[in-house]
Amino acid sequence: MDSQKALIFINKLLANDKQVLNDLEQKLFLGMWEGKKYKDIVNHSYSAEYVREVGAKLCTKITELLGIQVKKRIFKNSIIAGYQKSLEQASLSQEPIVEPTNPPLRDESHSANLLLQNHNPFILQHGRIEDPQQFFGRKHEISRVFEVLNNNSSVALIGEEGIGKSSLLWVICQQAENYLQLPREPVFLDLNNGVHDEGEFYFALCDKIGIPESKGYRLTRNLQKKKVLLAIDNLGRLIENGFTRQVRDQLRGLAEGRDASLRLILAASEPLDRLFNDSQDNGKTSPLAGICQEEHIHPWDEGTMRAFITNRLANTSVSFTEEEIIQLIQESGGHPRKLMQLCYRIYSQYVESGR
Numbered sequence: 001m002d003s004q005k006a007l008i009f010i011n012k013l014l015a016n017d018k019q020v021l022n023d024l025e026q027k028l029f030l031g032m033w034e035g036k037k038y039k040d041i042v043n044h045s046y047s048a049e050y051v052r053e054v055g056a057k058l059c060t061k062i063t064e065l066l067g068i069q070v071k072k073r074i075f076k077n078s079i080i081a082g083y084q085k086s087l088e089q090a091s092l093s094q095e096p097i098v099e100p101t102n103p104p105l106r107d108e109s110h111s112a113n114l115l116l117q118n119h120n121p122f123i124l125q126h127g128r129i130e131d132p133q134q135f136f137g138r139k140h141e142i143s144r145v146f147e148v149l150n151n152n153s154s155v156a157l158i159g160e161e162g163i164g165k166s167s168l169l170w171v172i173c174q175q176a177e178n179y180l181q182l183p184r185e186p187v188f189l190d191l192n193n194g195v196h197d198e199g200e201f202y203f204a205l206c207d208k209i210g211i212p213e214s215k216g217y218r219l220t221r222n223l224q225k226k227k228v229l230l231a232i233d234n235l236g237r238l239i240e241n242g243f244t245r246q247v248r249d250q251l252r253g254l255a256e257g258r259d260a261s262l263r264l265i266l267a268a269s270e271p272l273d274r275l276f277n278d279s280q281d282n283g284k285t286s287p288l289a290g291i292c293q294e295e296h297i298h299p300w301d302e303g304t305m306r307a308f309i310t311n312r313l314a315n316t317s318v319s320f321t322e323e324e325i326i327q328l329i330q331e332s333g334g335h336p337r338k339l340m341q342l343c344y345r346i347y348s349q350y351v352e353s354g355r
Helices: 003-015 023-033 048-066 072-093 108-115 139-149 165-179 198-209 216-222 235-239 245-255 272-276 278-282 302-313 322-332 336-353
Strands: 154-158 185-190 228-233 262-268 292-296
Touching: 003 023, 003 048, 003 072, 023 048, 023 072, 048 072, 139 154, 139 165, 139 262, 139 292, 154 165, 165 185, 165 228, 165 262, 185 198, 198 216, 198 228, 198 245, 216 245, 235 262, 235 272, 245 262, 262 272, 302 322, 302 336, 322 336
Parallel strands: 154 262, 154 292, 185 228, 228 262
Antiparallel strands: none
């Protein structure tokens, strides 16, 4: 069994659950099969942290699929053992198992659709999009953010819930190595991920950056030799009980100046001066509002929505009618997540009806 046959085997098992490995997962699969290190499998389009995270999730996914422990260091042997197990089960149940013989890919960008013709290209998302292949649009916003960052300022992404701020924040972190003029290590911190008070905030911040747990002057000292692009998602958590202005004051202090240890990119549901309301407390400028340039994230316009639908349907046998597209535009209101959900439903109806 070679790597290509192994990949087809896993994708066919996943196809029963209406999913296949995405492009990055397939790269990692083939690379781990050959015993390569992560840094030798993918190029600089992804951060090392993200690649390790996707690799770990991939091993977990295949472990659950095969019922056999799959780890990077024993990856090939585990897949072969899983394949042998499936052969034995098929033999006992007298169900034939089809030996994969055809090459799985014509090119990486269309691999999922070629492997599974009726696979729904509108993948439902219940959180941020972490797969660059699934991210669409926002080129203007990305360009503006890097323009601000390269001018030694911090940025706040402002937009309503579900508009795509978290996904945009994640993508900017992945592209930082290519577009930041002065190199900084991207660090992604989601305050919805178990951060309930100031103590947990400082612990999570230091853990992500890789420095001893600290705050105040000790934190400033530990960051002296660091240059970090700190992306904070769900910033609104900082207004809850357990947080004081001290956190925001320290973030500002660490992010001020051309050679600051931190450069911030924040995601919030409303403008920072309104979110924190610090200026009304004591007449002073709100710390983060005073240091971040705001980039407002608006719903997609009609042209972007049409381009998205066309892009996703390009390698399928399904075409939406003009009436359906107009309905999708009107019902979604330009919200990417809602548009994806509506498109998923219509596409499923096409497949189920055999149209």
